[in-house]
Amino acid sequence: xxxxxxxxxxxxxxxxxxxxxxxxxxxxxxxxxxxxxxxxxxxxxxxxxxxxxxxxxxxxxxxxxxxxxxxxxxxxxxxxxxxxxxxxxxxxxxxxxxxxxxxxxxxxxxxxxxxxxxxxxxxxxxxxxxxxxxxxxxxxxxxxxxxx
Amino acid sequence: xxxxxxxxxxxxxxxxxxxxxxxxxxxxxxxxxxxxxxxxxxxxxxxxxxxxxxxxxxxxxxxxxxxxxxxxxxxxxxx
Numbered sequence: 001x002x003x004x005x006x007x008x009x010x011x012x013x014x015x016x017x018x019x020x021x022x023x024x025x026x027x028x029x030x031x032x033x034x035x036x037x038x039x040x041x042x043x044x045x046x047x048x049x050x051x052x053x054x055x056x057x058x059x060x061x062x063x064x065x066x067x068x069x070x071x072x073x074x075x076x077x078x079x080x081x082x083x084x085x086x087x088x089x090x091x092x093x094x095x096x097x098x099x100x101x102x103x104x105x106x107x108x109x110x111x112x113x114x115x116x117x118x119x120x121x122x123x124x125x126x127x128x129x130x131x132x133x134x135x136x137x138x139x140x141x142x143x144x145x146x147x148x
Numbered sequence: 149x150x151x152x153x154x155x156x157x158x159x160x161x162x163x164x165x166x167x168x169x170x171x172x173x174x175x176x177x178x179x180x181x182x183x184x185x186x187x188x189x190x191x192x193x194x195x196x197x198x199x200x201x202x203x204x205x206x207x208x209x210x211x212x213x214x215x216x217x218x219x220x221x222x223x224x225x226x227x
Contacts, residue, residue, distance in 0.1 A: 033203045040210035045188055047214060051221050052180050061225045068221045075218055079211040086204050095200065 027095025029088060032105055036082045039112065043075050046119075067122050074115045081108045 050067050053059040088101060097105070198206070 027200075030200050033200045033207070037203045037207040037210070040207040040214065041188070041191065044210055044214040044217065045184065047218050047221055048184055051217070051224070052184070054221070054224060056180075064225065065222070068218060072218045072222065075211060075214045079208070079215075082204060082207045082211060086208070089200055089204060 028097045028102060029085065029092060029095040032085055033089070035109070036078070036085050039078050040082065043071055043078060047071050047075075063122065067119060070115065070119045070122065074112060074119070077108070077115065078112055081105075081112065084108065 047068070050059065050064060050071070054061075054064040084105070088097060088105075089095075092098075092101075
């Protein structure tokens, strides 16, 4: 099981990206934009860390493939989420969203959270419980951005 | 700056990296992970003061970069 210890550190590094989520800002849309940007950098960072572990022979091919595919799904949906925010930014330049649009954003973020949870489940066999716990906490912080 | 100095600096900014200090066997991989973390720290230090549109544009560019790197990761081991 020793070879699985390093992927646990992988999860720790991934978690780092989620430690600081959205910065305090002046409007709904400002907070969501910051959250979206953090999510984008998180998924990129996670991809790079997994790539380094796989290249170093610390992660088996099947695990790499499974996590890479899930990260790809998160990236696709996260990009669409960001595109939606860009459209909302043009529609509501003052940054305050009506309830229906706010709910739309909340639903999207909730879906992204579920996908992240799926990635966490993949990391658990690598003895990454501590990191997973921290990541869950960070995801909760992200959700508070749109569920204050 | 030696390995311990790097770890000490990172621990101040990113406490979760503390676990790395107990795994000197990580060697080159550990150094690469630290490099990734340092780049992330630097990025976060540069994000203040951006407009909303700039933040969203940054996210869009990041997803484009992610797509390219994720495709490469998916191909790895299958070529």
